[in-house]
Structure formats: C-alpha cells, structure tokens
Amino acid sequence: MVIKEHYSLSEAAEILGKSKETLRRWDRDGKLTALREPISEYRLYKKEEIDSLIKPLFDNIEDETDNSENPIKEFKVLELFAGAGGLAIGLEKAGITCAALNEIDKWACQTLRENRPHWNVLEGDIKNYNFEKFNGKVDIVTGGFPCQAFSYAGKKLGLEDARGTLFYEFARAVQEVNPPICIGENVKGLLSHEKGDTLRGMISILDEIGYNVVPVKVLKAVNYKVPQKRERLIVVGVRKDIDLKYEYPQAYQSIYNLSDALKKGKLYDSDVPKSEGSTYPEHKKAVLDLIPPKGYWRDLPLDLQKEYMGKSFYLGGGKTGMARRIGWDEPSLTLTCSPAQKQTERCHPEETRPFTVREYARIQTFPDEWKFMGSVSQQYKQIGNAVPCNLGKEIGYSIIKFLNAYYLSESKPK
Numbered sequence: 503m504v505i506k507e508h509y510s511l512s513e514a515a516e517i518l519g520k521s522k523e524t525l526r527r528w529d530r531d532g533k534l535t536a537l538r539e540p541i542s543e544y545r546l547y548k549k550e551e552i553d554s555l556i557k558p559l560f561d562n563i564e565d566e567t568d569n570s571e572n573p574i575k576e577f578k579v580l581e582l583f584a585g586a587g588g589l590a591i592g593l594e595k596a597g598i599t600c601a602a603l604n605e606i607d608k609w610a611c612q613t614l615r616e617n618r619p620h621w622n623v624l625e626g627d628i629k630n631y632n633f634e635k636f637n638g639k640v641d642i643v644t645g646g647f648p649c650q651a652f653s654y655a656g657k658k659l660g661l662e663d664a665r666g667t668l669f670y671e672f673a674r675a676v677q678e679v680n681p682p683i684c685i686g687e688n689v690k691g692l693l694s695h696e697k698g699d700t701l702r703g704m705i706s707i708l709d710e711i712g713y714n715v716v717p718v719k720v721l722k723a724v725n726y727k728v729p730q731k732r733e734r735l736i737v738v739g740v741r742k743d744i745d746l747k748y749e750y751p752q753a754y755q756s757i758y759n760l761s762d763a764l765k766k767g768k769l770y771d772s773d774v775p776k777s778e779g780s781t782y783p784e785h786k787k788a789v790l791d792l793i794p795p796k797g798y799w800r801d802l803p804l805d806l807q808k809e810y811m812g813k814s815f816y817l818g819g820g821k822t823g824m825a826r827r828i829g830w831d832e833p834s835l836t837l838t839c840s841p842a843q844k845q846t847e848r849c850h851p852e853e854t855r856p857f858t859v860r861e862y863a864r865i866q867t868f869p870d871e872w873k874f875m876g877s878v879s880q881q882y883k884q885i886g887n888a889v890p891c892n893l894g895k896e897i898g899y900s901i902i903k904f905l906n907a908y909y910l911s912e913s914k915p916k
C-alpha cells in the first residue's frame with residue numbers, strides 16, 4: 503500500500519474547509535507553504551502539515567464569525583474625549599482614518615502625539631473648540647463623554663437643556679459636523695442613571711439635532727476578543743435623511759482569558775514585556791497572599807474577612823471584586839483607573855501584586871508598542887479609562903459596513 507504523503511490543492515482545501523483561493527493566499531503569506539509538482543507546477547501540501555492545521559481549526563470552530571469589512575473609500579472620524587486612544591487605535595485597525603482627536607488631559611495628549619505624531623490632537627477643554635470646519639469632511643463623530651446628570655422631567659429635551667454638561671458638548675460637536683453617523687460610548691451605569699432619565703434625555707436631544715438613535719446596546723468586551731469582562735454602553739445616532747439600518751458587531755463565541763493576554767498565544771506572539779507597576783501596601787499584600795487564583799475575600803479565615811472588609815462585611819452582597827486574585831484561565835475583571843484600590847483589587851495569579859502597566863495595557867488589548875506618557879499612576883489611569891482596542895476595532899468594522907452601504911446608495915441614480 504502506498505501511503506499518501508501529499509494532498510493536492512483541492513484535497514487540502516476540502517479537508518480544511520477553506521476555499522482554494524484562501525490556501526493560495528496562505529501560501530503567498532507564508533502561513534502554509536505549498537510544494538510544487540515537478541512537471542505540472544501544481545501546488546502540493548505535506549499531509550502532516552495539513553493534519554496539524556486541522557486541530558486548531560476545530561479549536562476555533564465557533565469563530566466562524568467575522569465582522570471585518572474593507573472600506574470602499576477613506577472614512578474619517580473625529581474622536582472626542584479621546585483619552586490615550588483605545589477607541590482611536592481600534593478604529594484605525596479597522597481601517598478608519600483619525601481626522602482629529604480632542605482631549606483635555608495633557609498626559610493623554612502626550613501619549614497620542616508620541617505614538618501617532620501625524621494625528622491632529624486638539625488639546626484642551628472641548629468647550630473651547632468649534633468643530634464646524636469638519637462639516638462635510640468627516641464621516642463619523644465618536645466620543646466617550648463622562649456621564650453627568652441633567653434635569654429631565656419626562657418632557658422632550660432639546661440641546662439647550664443639557665448646556666453645561668459634557669454630553670451637551672458631544673451633541674454640539676455632532677450638530678456642527680453633521681456626519682452620517684455618530685457613536686457615543688459610556689459605562690453600563692448610564693442605563694440606570696437617574697432611573698434611565700439621563701439616557702432618555704440624550705436620545706431626545708440627538709433626535710432634536712437630526713439623528714435617529716438605534717436601540718442602545720451594552721457590548722460585552724469579552725465577546726470581542728478582549729480578555730476582560732468589561733461592558734460598554736453604545737449609543738448610535740444615524741442622520742435622519744439616511745434610511746439604512748446600523749447593525750452592531752456580532753459577538754464572537756471564543757473567549758480569551760488572562761493567559762491569552764499575558765502569555766504568547768492567540769492574542770499576542772510574545773509574553774508580556776516587563777514594565778513598571780504599583781505595589782500593594784504591606785497589610786493588603788499579607789491578606790492577598792492568602793487568596794488563591796480566582797478567589798476573593800471569602801477565601802480568608804473568618805476573622806480576617808471581618809477585619810479586611812470592615813463595615814462591608816455586614817452589608818451583604820457578593821462584593822466579589824474585593825481582595826480578588828485573577829486566575830490564568832478566566833478573563834480579567836474590569837480594570838479601573840488605579841490598580842490597587844480597595845473594592846477592585848485584581849491581583850496577579852501567581853505574584854501578590856497588581857498588574858504592571860504593560861499587563862494592564864494587554865488586558866485592554868493595546869499593542870505592546872503603544873507607549874503611555876506621564877507617571878505610573880497617570881499611565882494606569884489612561885489605560886483604565888480606555889475602550890479596549892479590540893472592541894473599538896469591531897465597532898469600527900460595524901461603522902465601515904454602514905458607511906459602505908450609505909455611500910453606495912448615494913452613488914446610485916435616484
């Protein structure tokens with residue numbers, strides 16, 4: 503019996519469940535090297551190489567989801583409240599150009615300029631900028647405006663009712679630029695802020711300035727290739743003259759965990775680089791030393807539970823974020839702006855310390871090359887504030903899909 507050592511292009515394509523074109527591309531990209539038959543020059547694939555590819559394909563079988571979309575032309579974004587650029591990086595990765603970014607924090611601005619010297623960083627209070635010059639020049643306005651209450655008594659609100667808040671500034675920028683689509687992002691808590699009145703007011707204001715708001719949605723970062731249980735509320739406004747549906751990005755099935763974030767593997771092709779980081783005070787370290795991976799304050803002896811938790815011990819509720827040590831095989835809990843604060847400890851799985859700056863950045867899916875400026879605590883703050891880059895990228899694809907459809911419909915004779 504002759505044991506088959508090679509597969510033809512069609513056989514390999516069939517076994518892997520991929521098209522012949524994909525295999526040719528993999529060959530060109532060096533992902534799967536083909537041999538050539540001596541006379542015909544047809545591609546041949548080593549059997550053992552194809553067999554070794556089958557398992558990873560099965561491992562990722564649920565990841566048939568693919569939100570990626572190429573822009574049909576250059577799309578530009580004005581990113582407000584840009585921070586250290588988490589959302590901006592994601593949008594850029596999806597293929598959207600940053601026309602300008604506004605941010606008040608000087609360290610975050612330095613971070614943006616250091617990493618992308620060509621980006622147009624508008625430093626300072628948004629209140630001091632007029633964005634009319636971007637009218638007709640950008641396709642998207644985005645912004646993670648900090649959440650503030652404004653008085654809403656069940657009546658329909660207009661832009662002027664929100665004056666003095668940062669949402670007002672966001673909406674004013676949208677009005678000045680008048681893009682086909684605008685996207686606001688916020689904490690999930692905005693849903694219940696003032697029993698929902700704050701959000702209802704925002705929707706009413708966007709309506710008044712000419713935007714239909716798509717039913718709002720909380721996106722779980724963990725469904726978008728982010729090794730963290732972070733959630734963001736997304737508010738999408740579509741300009742009223744556009745009769746097209748915006749679709750949120752589809753969730754991926756596979757979930758990434760801390761090991762994917764910090765070790766060489768599916769998310770990064772090297773272990774996390776060494777970097778600075780903060781430490782726990784002596785007492786907290788002594789307490790956290792007793793907590794196993796994936797454990798929290800309930801894993802302490804009862805007397806220590808009472809001492810560490812103080813009044814919270816008697817208040818009920820899980821408080822599962824307190825004295826928490828993350829495990830390698832789970833996504834991190836949501837990172838905050840300072841890594842050692844009580845209530846939100848996220849201790850490293852093996853060492854009793856908070857995550858370092860670069861570990862923080864990895865959990866937020868920033869690229870390792872992205873530098874953060876300012877003191878260590880300024881760096882943590884910028885990272886903790888960010889939209890995870892991978893989530894931003896998927897949001898970016900959803901915008902591209904929408905804008906592609908919009909500009910194609912515009913170019914058709916009416």
Ligand SMILES: C[S@@+](CC[C@H](N)C(=O)[O-])C[C@H]1O[C@@H](n2cnc3c(N)ncnc32)[C@H](O)[C@@H]1O
Pocket residue numbers: 583584585586587588589590604605606607610626627628629645646647648668887888889890
């Ligand atoms: C939640 S963070 C945005 C994070 C960013 N989207 C990212 O993905 O990295 C909100 C940002 O708004 C900025 N900010 C707050 N008040 C501002 C103002 N008046 N003008 C401009 N930026 C402001 C803060 O400094 C902070 O960086």
